[in-house]
Each structure stands twice: as structure tokens, then as C-alpha cells.
Amino acid sequence: MLHKTCTDLVQIKAQDTQRNPTTGQVTRKNNPKIDSQTCLSRTLIVGPSARVMLIKNIDLSDGLVNGVFGTVCKITFEGNVQFPKTILVNFDNDTIGRKLRSRSICFEPQFQQATPIDAVEDKVMTGGSRRQFPLRLAWACTIHxxxxxxxxxxxxxxxxxxxxxxxxxxxxxxxxxxxxxxxxxxxxxxxxxxxxxxxLQKMEPFIATPPAEITSTLKICLHNIQGLCQHMEDLKHDQRILSADIICVTETWLEQNTSVDSIEMPGWTFNHKLRSQSYHNMTQFQDLVNKRHGGVGYYHKDHITCNIIHMPCSDLEAIMFNVQPLNYNYIVLYKPPSYKLTLFKQNLALVMQHFNQLSGGKVIMGDFNDNALVSKSAENFMQQQGYTQIVSSPT
Structure with missing residues (x-):
């Protein structure tokens, strides 16, 4: 497959070093024994259009982790050195390597979405090391x-x-x-x-006994379901989720032609908002509207009174509703990773002006796609609006 797809192939030999146990001096030397102590290849043959897989974790927060796939688009050299300077890879998921790309300078427009992968060095227990690019050819791979x-x-x-x-x-x-x-x-x-x-046959059934109905309380469940149709059977059989009075879902991935029958649950009423119905400013959000997935919604038990509240034009994937007789108001929202947080907070603030004028209690929930362990921007914004974070640990 490599020779059928790629023409300008480059053979990259690993740079192995070995420490002299007597003198302690480190010298460059081919050392086949290193092969069993590192995942880095002794020889890597690649070229533009080659399918590759990253085989080491480089930056977990940037998605550059062991097992992600991409396509080589360029191999760069510096001077007359035979060992490449970097390999540019277009990963299948364009969010992978975004932070690294923002720190790199690219003078060729056709490679703006390519992520530069540098060689890494593995030190081994025998005192040597191997320097090689953490890539492997991957037109196919194992199930594992x-x-x-x-x-x-x-x-x-x-x-x-x-x-x-x-x-x-x-x-x-x-x-x-x-x-x-x-x-x-x-x-x-x-x-x-x-x-x-x-x-499994010996295990006692894990089915929680439904608690006695208490009209003064309400149990809400929020779940990023990543495909409602695909996980409908899972939802119908998850007793932890079904014990809730209202089930809020993000990333429903529903479309205009989705069959209503495929997402129905007996005893529950479903309301939702498609991604395509959420954005009105086509100048800013046309690319997002064209992308699949997204969308929000909620199920409520038939005996519970839920009323959808009309939202002002917001350019948000969000749905607002009120629950009676407790008179509580809820917003369920989803922020796509490509949605700039600054613009998201600006549009959410406009919706909250309307939301905060409603009588009764108020709860805002959803997936902000924001790592609260790294940045407090979203949390600080909500606190400034008078809201308190309920979640106390990573979800």
C-alpha cells in the first residue's frame, strides 16, 4: 500500500546511542537490543499521503495521544542533514493538535491544518537511547x-x-x-x-427500587449521549438514568429526517432542538451549521408538567423550559469545541438577561467543552452572573 500510494518515500533511520559502562561516554551506535525496550521504530519509511498512527502520548490536553490517525502531508529537512526536522500530519480529527498548530509558524497555506510532529527520544534501561518520530504506518490496525x-x-x-x-x-x-x-x-x-x-447469572440484579414519589423534589439527569439514536437501547435500560424525573441530553446528533419513533420512550415526552435550528448568523456560524452532530433535548415523565420557554435569537445550541408546580426554569446547552469561548459567553449573557427575569428557581446545565482544571474562564463567567457551580469533581 505504501508504494502504491506514495512516491517520494523517505527512509528514516533511528538515531541510537549507547553509554559505555566503563567510561560513561555516550556514542552514536546501532543497537538492535533497543528494539525490545521502546515502541520507536528502528527504521521508519514514510512519504506524503502515507497513513500513519501516533504511537506515543505527546500532549493529552491537545489530543496528541497514542492511537490517533492521520495522513502525512510533508516531510521537512534542515540543511544537508539526512534526519528530517519534522513531519507534518493532517490528523483525521481536526481538533487534534490545535494548540500545537497555534504555536507553530506555517508559511504554506496548504499546510495550515497540518500538525508538526517532531522526533522524540526514549531512554532505555541499558543506558542507551533511541531518537525517532513517534509514528507508524497505519492503513489498518489491530482491534486492540x-x-x-x-x-x-x-x-x-x-x-x-x-x-x-x-x-x-x-x-x-x-x-x-x-x-x-x-x-x-x-x-x-x-x-x-x-x-x-x-x-453475571450469579450476580444480584442491580435495579434500584423506585423511591416514593415526593412532589416537592425533582431529580434531573444530564448526559452527553453522543448520538441519541445510536444509544437509545442503552438509555432505555440504564436504571440510574431512568430513576430521574427529567433526562437532559446533549449531542443528540438528530437531524430533520430522524424518525420520531426511533427516539420515543413509553411514559416519557421528548422535546429537542437541532443544531441546524440553533444558529441564525450565517456569517459566523455557516461552517458549524454544515457540520453534523450537536443538538440538545430533554425527556420528562408524562405526569410532570414541562413547558418550553421561547428563547431570544441566541446562536446557541440550547433549549429552555419551565417545570410546574415547582416553578423551576432550566437551560440545557452544548458548546461545540470550535465555538470560541469569548463569543459563546457573549451570546449566553444575552440569553441569561431574558432567563434571569423569569420568576422561580433557575438552573443552567450542559457541556461547555471547557476544561475547568485548566481554565476557570467559564466558571468565573457564571459566578459573575450570580450562579454557583454544583459539580465538584471531573465528569
Missing amino acids: KVQGLTLERAVVSLKRIFAAGQAYVALSRVTCEENLIIQDYSAKAFYSKPDIDIS
């Missing part, structure tokens, strides 16, 4: 490597399934079944470990 990832589309081969649960892990990576291609299908690939089945 994609565990935990969410993919838009995938081609899965079931030919070499050798462990219980592997097939499930592979097939559950994609966001919709239309984007899944299965090769080498075999019913024998789907099986579970017998001892797990036995243990």
Missing part, C-alpha cells in the same frame, strides 16, 4: 488499538478474531451502521467468555 475510539466509518475483517468480545469491540466503533463494512464474516467470531456468563 482502536478500543475506545469513535470512528465515522470503518472496514472490519473478522478473519483473525481470537478472543472473546473482540468482534463486539471492532463493530461498535462506528457512529452508524451504514458506514460499517464487514469482511470475512463468520458467526463463530462472536462469542463471550463462559466464566463471565456464569458470573
Whole structure:
């Protein structure tokens, strides 16, 4: 695949060093023994258009973590040195490496979205080290490597399934079944470990006894569901969530043509707002409107009276409602990662002017896509508006 796709291939030999145990002097030397002590390749052959995977954590907060995929777009050199200076990679998710790109200078417009990956050095227990780019060719990868990832589309081969649960892990990576291609299908690939089945049968059912209905209290649940249709069955069987009176959801990923039947739950009423219905300033938000996903909504039990409150034109993915007879008002909102926090706070402040004039209690909840452990900007803004943070630990 490498030679079919790429023409200008570059062979990058790792720079190995070894420490002399007698003199303590470090010298450059090929050391095959290092191979078993580091994930860095002895030789890396890549070129523009090569599919690669990052194999080391570089910056967790920037998404540059072991297992992310991308495409090489350029390899740069400095002077006559044969070892490259950097490799520019377009990652599949454009949010990966955003902070690193903002700190880097790029003079070529076609590479503005490319993230510069530098060589890293691994020190080994024998006293040596290896310097190499933390990349590996990855037109395909093992099921183990994609565990935990969410993919838009995938081609899965079931030919070499050798462990219980592997097939499930592979097939559950994609966001919709239309984007899944299965090769080498075999019913024998789907099986579970017998001892797990036995243990599950011995476990006592974890079904919480519904508490007696108390009209003076209300239980609210907020969940970033990342695809309501895709996780509808999970929602219907999660007793922790179903014990709530109102279930608020963000990132519903619903669209105009979504079937209402596919998101109904007996005994519950659902209201929601699509991403496409949330933005009106097309000059600023056209790109966001064109992107899929987003959206907010809430389920309430049929015996609870919930009334949607009309919001002023806000350019926010948000829905506002009132609950009677407790007379509490709620806003459920979602801020996409690409939505600048400064503009988000500005638009939210306009909505809160209207919201704060309502009688009764007030609660604002949602996913701000803001790391409160790093920045207090969003939290400080809410405090300035007279609100108190309820969440006390990372979610």
C-alpha cells in the first residue's frame, strides 16, 4: 500500500546511542537490543499521503495521544542533514493538535491544518537511547488499538478474531451502521467468555427500587449521549438514568429526517432542538451549521408538567423550559469545541438577561467543552452572573 500510494518515500533511520559502562561516554551506535525496550521504530519509511498512527502520548490536553490517525502531508529537512526536522500530519480529527498548530509558524497555506510532529527520544534501561518520530504506518490496525475510539466509518475483517468480545469491540466503533463494512464474516467470531456468563447469572440484579414519589423534589439527569439514536437501547435500560424525573441530553446528533419513533420512550415526552435550528448568523456560524452532530433535548415523565420557554435569537445550541408546580426554569446547552469561548459567553449573557427575569428557581446545565482544571474562564463567567457551580469533581 505504501508504494502504491506514495512516491517520494523517505527512509528514516533511528538515531541510537549507547553509554559505555566503563567510561560513561555516550556514542552514536546501532543497537538492535533497543528494539525490545521502546515502541520507536528502528527504521521508519514514510512519504506524503502515507497513513500513519501516533504511537506515543505527546500532549493529552491537545489530543496528541497514542492511537490517533492521520495522513502525512510533508516531510521537512534542515540543511544537508539526512534526519528530517519534522513531519507534518493532517490528523483525521481536526481538533487534534490545535494548540500545537497555534504555536507553530506555517508559511504554506496548504499546510495550515497540518500538525508538526517532531522526533522524540526514549531512554532505555541499558543506558542507551533511541531518537525517532513517534509514528507508524497505519492503513489498518489491530482491534486492540482502536478500543475506545469513535470512528465515522470503518472496514472490519473478522478473519483473525481470537478472543472473546473482540468482534463486539471492532463493530461498535462506528457512529452508524451504514458506514460499517464487514469482511470475512463468520458467526463463530462472536462469542463471550463462559466464566463471565456464569458470573453475571450469579450476580444480584442491580435495579434500584423506585423511591416514593415526593412532589416537592425533582431529580434531573444530564448526559452527553453522543448520538441519541445510536444509544437509545442503552438509555432505555440504564436504571440510574431512568430513576430521574427529567433526562437532559446533549449531542443528540438528530437531524430533520430522524424518525420520531426511533427516539420515543413509553411514559416519557421528548422535546429537542437541532443544531441546524440553533444558529441564525450565517456569517459566523455557516461552517458549524454544515457540520453534523450537536443538538440538545430533554425527556420528562408524562405526569410532570414541562413547558418550553421561547428563547431570544441566541446562536446557541440550547433549549429552555419551565417545570410546574415547582416553578423551576432550566437551560440545557452544548458548546461545540470550535465555538470560541469569548463569543459563546457573549451570546449566553444575552440569553441569561431574558432567563434571569423569569420568576422561580433557575438552573443552567450542559457541556461547555471547557476544561475547568485548566481554565476557570467559564466558571468565573457564571459566578459573575450570580450562579454557583454544583459539580465538584471531573465528569
